[in-house]
Amino acid sequence: MTTTDSPVRSADATHRRAASRALYALLSAHAISQTGNVITAFAIPFYVLATGGSGVEVGLAAFAATAPVIVGGVFGGVVIDRIGGRRTAIVADIVSGVTVLAIPALALTVGLPFWALLALVFTSGVLDTPGQIARRVMLPELTETARVRIERSVGLLDGSERLSKLIGASVAGALVALLGPMAALVTNAVAFLISAAITRLMVPATTVRMAADGDTDAAARRSYWRELRDGFRFVVRDPLMRLIVGMVLVTNLLDAARSASLMPLYANAELGGAGALAVIVAVMGGSALIGNVAFGFIAHRMPRRVTFALCFLVAGGPSSAVFALGAPFPVLVAAAGVSGLAAGALNPILGAVQLERVPAPMRGRVFGLLNAGTWAGVPLGALLGGIAADGLGLFASFGIVAIIYTVVTTAPLAGGAWRLMERRPNEQTAL
Structure with a gap:
């Protein structure tokens, strides 16, 4: 008995270790790619300001950076389901790296x-969303093989994004302050190419489910538009997905107005420039990283709906109100830390809910549509932030953001379809 079971256990342990290595490689690639996005978010506004741009032009640049999220989310999801997450992630990183590198190349030669x-900026962001979704689509199978709780792996994935904000904000702030925004964009391009290399070399294609369940030939014969329509129908008919899209659409609009336009303008006018903003964003990112990872270990013991609502409330309103009140810099940093800790619980809950409710063969297109829906207000928010700053002033604009954010994030406490966030009674327990 022992001699028969031993090779089986050994093979199982080897398979599990390989899946764990691939999982952590995926998380590393995601963090590096997201770091590149954070550097772009820092470098572009300060490049516009350095060339004499106005608040409206900062908003337009932020609009150009965020609008591709919607385009890529809507039309890239079906591609992920068809060609696989691994290939999509690699191509997305390479294209983003090359197009970002073109910005300093042109600015330093023929002019920009x-x-x-x-x-x-628009072109560089078109494949960012499909690349992010592709790595998320790969997550469940690696998680299952590595025998990790889904909440924990989602927490680690989102924690890697928070880590990227921590690293990216620090690197971008230092590069912009010392060498200028062009040096930051060169670093950004390198980050994308490193992410592509890690995915290509360390995440085996054999660990990723590339075909839909059933007849792959039949799936291939189905039209692109029919598959897109099927994904859209799923999102529209699921009551919880509709609520999530509506609520997060509004909060993302407010976050975009705040982070893409209001905060850079506030830092430039009140805090002395990019260095202070880098500290605030880094503290928020570091706190959110701690919240992500810590919550991933206790998420299975927490009620999802109430935790989600309360953490969302703390994450948004107070951190905007302190800017509206013109609080001292240490208070701004402290508020950013509290906001980040609370925000750390949000994506692990949302990610686990989505992975549980969306069928595996449809994850690419459904996640893409969910991402597009929740980000639909981001380009408008970034633009409105710049317009509001010029028209109403920075303090009043932050105050409006704080009030709306507080009202919207209490919605899950009302119950209704929000109760579907809770775990199903027959949910399988993982390690």
């Missing part, structure tokens, strides 16, 4: 007019 900057 504002319209060309907007075009390159």
Whole structure:
């Protein structure tokens, strides 16, 4: 008995270790790619300001950076389901790296007019969302093979994004302050290419479910538009997905107005520039990283709906109110830390709920549509943030954001379809 079971246990342990290595490689690639996005978010506004741009132009640049999220989310999901998450992630990182590198290359040689900057920023972001979704689509199978709780792996994935904000904000702030935004963008391009290399070399294609359950030939014969329509129908008919999209759409709009336009303008006018903003964003990112990882270990013991609502409330309102009140810099940093800790619980809950409710063969297109829906207000929010700053002033704009954020994030406490967030009674327990 022992001699028969021993090889089986040994093979199982080897398979599990391989899946764990692939899982952590995926998390590393995600963190590096997201670091590149954070550097872009820092470098572009300060490049616009350094060339004499106004608040509206900062908002337009933020609009150009965020609008591709919607395009990529809507139309890239079906591609992920068809060609696989691994291949999509690699191509997305390579394209993003090359297009970002074109910005400093043109600016330092033949020149870069504002319209060309907007075009390159837009182009560089088109595949960012499919790349992010592709790595998330790969997560469940690696998680299952590695025998990790889904909440924990989702927490680690989102924690890697928070880590990228911590690292990216620090690196971007230092590069912009010492060497200028062009040096930051070169670093950004390198980050994308490193992420692509890690995915290519360390995440085996054999660990990723690339075909839908059932007849792959039949799946291939189905039209792109029919598959997109099937994903859209799933999102529209699921009551919880509709509520999530509606609520997060509003909060993401407010977050975009705050982070893409209001905070850079506030830092430039009140805090002395990019260095202070880098500290605030890094503290928020570091706190959210701690919250992500810590919550991933206790999420299975917490009620999802109430935890989600309370953490969302703390994450948004107070951190905007302190800017509206013109609080001292140490208070801004402290509020960012509290906000980050609370925000750390949000994506692990949402990610686990989505992975539980969406059938595996549809994850690419459904996640893409969910991402597009929740980000639909981001380009408008970024633009409105710049307009509000010029028209109403920074303090009043932050106050409006704080009030709306507080009202919207209490919605899950009302119950109804929000109760579907809770775990199913027959949910399988993992390690």
